[in-house]
């Protein structure tokens with residue numbers, strides 16, 4: 323089934339969930355690695371990785387738009403029945419924060435590049451600058467982008483931990499409902 327039902331996520335939502343999970347975790351790892359490289363002479367490896375990070379980051383933004391449209395246009399599967407109210411609210415709140423971060427991270431990255439007057443490319447097409455050159459805003463946006471990244475890491479740990487707890491301790495269908503059907 324391509325679309326969601328009240329009981330289960332559909333194939334499109336599942337594919338977008340796992341594709342984006344891999345992409346976002348990859349972008350965090352790449353972001354942390356490339357910024358840890360020394361600046362001396364601004365070596366080619368560091369520059370190449372930053373270009374790759376920016377290109378994949380814009381891909382994440384494009385996928386986030388598709389995902390949000392799909393999410394709004396589909397029914398939302400219910401959470402497993404016997405959860406206390408605070409866990410239902412916490413789970414939905416974390417999902418909402420993920421949607422916010424899926425937009426805030428790439429947009430802050432794009433704003434950061436614009437403030438530094440460094441162009442952003444997507445599949446060879448130069449994207450427009452979002453703001454004019456401004457060194458103070460650049461420094462601020464570097465910090466914002468970094469802290470949003472840390473918030474995303476924290477929420478992923480919480481969210482994945484909760485999913486694994488449901489699967490291995492509560493032994494309910496939470497993780498199965500988000501798992502690719504063919505491998506269930």
Ligand code: HEM
Pocket residue numbers: 346349350351353354357372375376377378379380382383423424427428429430431432434435442464467468471472474
């Ligand atoms: C969902 C998408 C994205 C995620 C999860 C992400 C994550 C990260 C992380 C974790 C870092 C390391 C932060 C640090 O330690 O300083 C980073 C750095 C960076 N990101 Fe992203 N990023 C995303 C999208 C983008 C986009 C779209 C751009 C630009 C178009 C971008 C440009 C940069 C740049 C230039 C740095 C290096 C900043 C510095 O010099 O400290 N990112 N990103």
Ligand code: HEM
Pocket residue numbers: 335339342343344346347393399400401402413417418420421478481482483485486496497498499500
């Ligand atoms: C970057 C990493 C991740 C992000 C951004 C993310 C985001 C989301 C979002 C927004 C939802 C709500 C459904 C939707 O709108 O698609 C969701 C559901 C879910 N995610 Fe993740 N996820 C990530 C990683 C993971 C991982 C690593 C696991 C498992 C270990 C996982 C397991 C689940 C499960 C089981 C659900 C269904 C929850 C329910 O309906 O009760 N996710 N995820």
